[in-house]
Amino acid sequence: MRNLSVTTFIHILFSIAIIILVTTFILFLSWDRDRQKIEEFKHYQLISVTFLSNLQRHPGDERLQELYKELQLKPLSDEGASILKKRIENSGETIFTGGSALGKVRVFDIKGKRYIYIQRMEYNLMLVDDREEKYYFEIAVSLGVFLTVLLLLLYVAVLRKLYPLRTLHKEIQRFAKGDLNTKVTYKYDDEIGKIAQSFDNAIRHINQLSASKNLFMRNIMHELKTPITKGRIIVEMLEDVQSKKVLVRAFERMNELINELAQIERVTTQSFEPSLxxxxxxxxxxxxxxxxxxxxxxxxxxxxxxxxxxxxxxxxxxxxxxxxxxxxxxxxxxxxxxxxxxxxxxxxxxxxxxxxxxxxxxxxxxxxxxxxxxxxxxxxxxxxxxxxxxxxxxxxxxxxxxxxxxxxxxxxxx
The missing domain is CATH 3.30.565.10 (Histidine kinase-like ATPase, C-terminal domain)
Structure with a gap:
């Protein structure tokens, strides 16, 4: 992990986060679907038990209306019931069947609408499930999509925020390869901008020091060459052979030092390239x-x-x-x-x-x-x-x- 680049680490981090979010969302939808099925089964079972037990006592219209209201049901007219029976025969799907010796209850689904058919001797009731439609599933899907899109937007925003680091890295590489005219610019005053500004200041300072060093080396070598040459000429006029030999060697060594310093300045310059x-x-x-x-x-x-x-x-x-x-x-x-x-x-x-x-x-x-x-x-x-x-x-x-x-x-x- 220590050797991972920041960009790679962010890729991995957001990939794991998105995978966890999507997996959690899928598991939640599966759980919610099972929960809704259980709730529907319990609801229709309650309708079956309640109606069959009440119809046994031959309730009046008033009692039936109370049951309709209590269980959120709506009765259909005879004409509506006959039309519905044909629709049930053609496209209806039975989703619940229940009952006992007291009677039988069946629930049909036609294009998302639920119809309850109750049979009890002389009672043949066709009811409509009049509960308000709940949009839990749609809300869950919308929330999951929203969170996933939000995470992706954050991922893109973080990458865009870090993108200037690539530019800064390229500029640093250019400078490291000897391009002393490298100029780093960044228009925002955030942490990356401050680093870029500091690096640009460092480049200018290094260029100033390099220029000063080159000027100093050239001047000092030029100033030393003149007295060495004059001294060498004067030494040749000495008659004392031993002193002459010592002084000649001293001047030669000083001249060698100047030549070596000149070689160092030339070879160690970053912008220097060999002529192959x-x-x-x-x-x-x-x-x-x-x-x-x-x-x-x-x-x-x-x-x-x-x-x-x-x-x-x-x-x-x-x-x-x-x-x-x-x-x-x-x-x-x-x-x-x-x-x-x-x-x-x-x-x-x-x-x-x-x-x-x-x-x-x-x-x-x-x-x-x-x-x-x-x-x-x-x-x-x-x-x-x-x-x-x-x-x-x-x-x-x-x-x-x-x-x-x-x-x-x-x-x-x-």
Missing amino acids: EYTSLKEVVQRTRELLINESDHMSIEVKDVALITDVNLLALALKNLMDNGIKYSTDKHVHLKSIDCGLEVSSRGKALQHPLSYYIEPFSQEEKRSSGFGLGLYIVNAILEKLGYMLDYRYEEGNNIFSVLTENHCPIK
Whole structure:
């Protein structure tokens, strides 16, 4: 029940309510029909006993009139009785037969009208049931239909009231997929309207924060690039080789940090979409080599020429970061890239990671004893692979740290 949607829950709830109402209504009609039959039987039995016992005493017209009034009956004239007898023969239905040694009573139904025929020696009375017609059955049917229609109208009203939630859900999905121009509107000031308004305010606030962040990142990277470039030029003029080497490395690391921040801003933007193209694995590896042009002596590559559809630049950047990390943190400063059935593996000698992979794919995460790097490499790799629909896996085997780029969803994670 907890995982049911609100709409499904309402469907089930109203369906059960309607079934219960209709079942109760049918049972009530059945009970009411039986009750009416019992009441009619008792009424005609009372007529039979009362008239036959009174006719035995040869009552006068006055007494008969009292009986007619008391039992709500109306006598027919001889002419009317003779006509009625013919109608009874043609279309009459006997619904009650009673009597005793004193006489006989029969009740006929002709098109909903009840006629009582009483025979007692010289008495042959044809009477009409003059009771007021009761509309219990019709009232019950009308009430049942009214309640069912009312419940259906309430059902439709509730669904219409909840319908804006679907629209709100679609707008939230559009925003989650990166459409930052999503605008949520709802004209009523009820709870759904307040939620829609709050969400619209949140979208505008997030857009403002995103714009401010982008502006800040661009400005700070631009402002940092200039002094780094000037400092790098000035360092080249120093005669002290040792100081020059330390300062050059410091400026290079600052430049690397700026480049990594720029990559993070680009890849992690919600609206960013990779540029997919039909290419080969060797083309991706060649692009990776170009990014690691100064590290060619520290890596070995063993890949098959496999065709794939991907963003060459993004995948090459991810492989570059994995191989760069392998070279930096391996004990022999060497990294090996090879192709596997489900993608690629990057392996290097070294100690096993102290934390699960999920720890290192967070920004600025690194081993406590490592001083080089900013902890952004695996974060960038994972962000790129998620954009491409790939997965990153890690295992440690025989002294090797092995990172796998799984390019197929059905590949098992080891």
